[in-house]
Every structure is written in C-alpha cells, then in structure tokens.
Amino acid sequence: MSVVQIPLAPTASQTLNVVLDQQLVRLDVYQRSTGLYMNVWLNDALIVAGAICQNLNPVMHAAYLGLGGDFVFMDTQGSDDPTFDGLGERYVLTFCDTG
Numbered sequence: 196m197s198v199v200q201i202p203l204a205p206t207a208s209q210t211l212n213v214v215l216d217q218q219l220v221r222l223d224v225y226q227r228s229t230g231l232y233m234n235v236w237l238n239d240a241l242i243v244a245g246a247i248c249q250n251l252n253p254v255m256h257a258a259y260l261g262l263g264g265d266f267v268f269m270d271t272q273g274s275d276d277p278t279f280d281g282l283g284e285r286y287v288l289t290f291c292d293t294g
Contacts, residue, residue, distance in 0.1 A: 264292035
C-alpha cells in the first residue's frame with residue numbers, strides 16, 4: 196500500500212486535478228456551514244458527490260467505484276474534522292491505494 200499527499204490550499208472552495216493510479220481524478224473541496232465536503236470525479240465521471248470530510252474517516256467507502264483506494268483527511272494537531280482554513284497545513288488530505 197502506498198500513501199500520496201494531495202496538496203490543498205486554505206480556501207473555502209477549490210477544484211484540483213491529480214493523477215492517481217494512472218487515472219485522472221478531479222476533486223472539488225468546499226466548505227458549508229455543516230462541514231467540509233468533497234466531490235470525486237474519475238475520468239470526467241462523477242463517482243462521489245457531497246461526501247462529508249471527517250478526520251481519519253475514508254471519503255468514498257466503496258472500492259467498486261474503480262479508483263483503487265480512498266481519500267482520508269488527517270488532523271496533524273489533534274482529532275478535529277477538517278475546515279477549509281487549515282487545509283494543507285493542519286488538515287492533510289491523503290490518498291491510500293489498496294495495491
């Protein structure tokens with residue numbers, strides 16, 4: 196198993212493209228009043244919409260979606276759920292593959 200850190204900026208809404216397991220993945224990360232959420236696109240197809248982002252809780256929970264792993268947010272200073280203002284510093288997004 197390998198772990199890749201996904202670079203995020205401390206902004207309330209952002210979209211970024213990354214290549215994971217030789218597949219193009221687009222992530223939409225956005226803050227709402229009820230928490231931080233994420234959409235995951237795989238090769239231009241939306242595979243996860245509006246997933247809540249919580250500390251150490253996998254985002255997708257579904258290997259059958261074809262990505263070969265899952266995203267996990269980690270609080271480097273405690274055990275709080277992520278908020279946009281700490282992204283990239285306190286709250287780190289990682290992708291853990293299943294291979």
